[in-house]
Amino acid sequence: MALKIFDFDELFTFKAAAARDGRRVSQKDLSPLKSARLVSVDGKILWLGPKKQFKASLLKPWGGVRAFEQVNLSGFLALPAFVECHSHLVFAGSRHGEFEQRNQGVSYEQIAKQGGGIISTVKATRRASESELLALAQERAIKFLSQGVTVLEVKSGYGLNQSSELKLLKVAGQIQGPQIVPTFLGAHALPPEFSDVDSYLDYLEQKVLPLVKRRGLAQRIDIFWDKGYFHSPRALKFLLQAQKMGFAICAHVDQLHSLGGVKSLLELASVSLDHVVQLTDPDITRIARSQSTAVLLPGADFYLRMKYPPARRLLEEGARCALATDFNPGSCPTQDLSLIGVLARLEMKMTLPEVLVAYTYGAAAALGLQADFGSLEVGKSCDFVCFNAGLEELFYSVGHHPVKGVWHRGQQVYAH
């Protein structure tokens, strides 16, 4: 049994932010505790509070204080660990050529029409072996872990046929370090073998989804709901079928065009709505009143030089928002959390507490994991990150993210 006592000078638990379900948060909702103590048993928080309120008798059932390992983390700032709720981590190849093309004025959509974009990564990824993909994905996962990410969502979507999609999900399942949440994104783009969307969705529904389910490779499915991708009544039917099979739904929606996807996806209880750049006024109100989380991906808007989602309006109407990198080789080839946080503040006018809650509790909620992650409270997972900086130094300087150590389920998983 792993028994630990952690002592901190300054610990932010985000308890009040969690009590507000991550909505309309401000500085006080970060719930700071000075001279704090946290006790964990087998990776779960047993007790947490000001050190002077701690009573040793609490630990009697576990053999008393002496049975516990004591970890002194004074001198550091501690926060709930980050959750990266939207990443396309498993791929081969690079799209630096497209970056140059976009810079010369060719659009993301034009590049896709010429056979580049997602399909060019599909070609490279299909060619790569499982072990090559795992080596690439593993290194990227550690890059997230080193920034304080202990829960990492990983999408498939660069296979687009049965064997390659299953290969990507198998790779996701073998990644070590952060807890991985795999998502099946077969409906990412139309693969070259199919000439129409409906027959590809038939194929996914009849051949691939049942295998993903049977082998337990993913419990969630995602779709790219946009013009030129998937947005028809057939696409809705596909999602309904997936839901019937027990998959949770999430979606890339209204990134490039406003196609009314938000309304349809909310009717399906989509656990998150990602990108949400092209929102109408009624969409904003719908999201704010829903249980779904709006996942904002400013790194993609930055790289594609597009407009940013209406974050302020979403937040002020009471939506729960998350932030994530959307790391992928095309629209966001960076894993840098500090850049995402700076863009959120600079371009979407999110406050620092809003950014911090969006990258913890909000992101956990986007994965349906807020009962375990996203804040530090009794019964939740003992996942936290220590910084060698004051709180206000975070998400201000791109590249400055001075993590000293990362703990996942009460174990130190990264040290600088």
Ligand code: NIG
């Ligand atoms: O989230 N929008 C769709 N999918 C990715 C981009 C994938 C790619 O360009 O390879 C995104 O931005």
Ligand code: FE
């Ligand atoms: Fe994405």
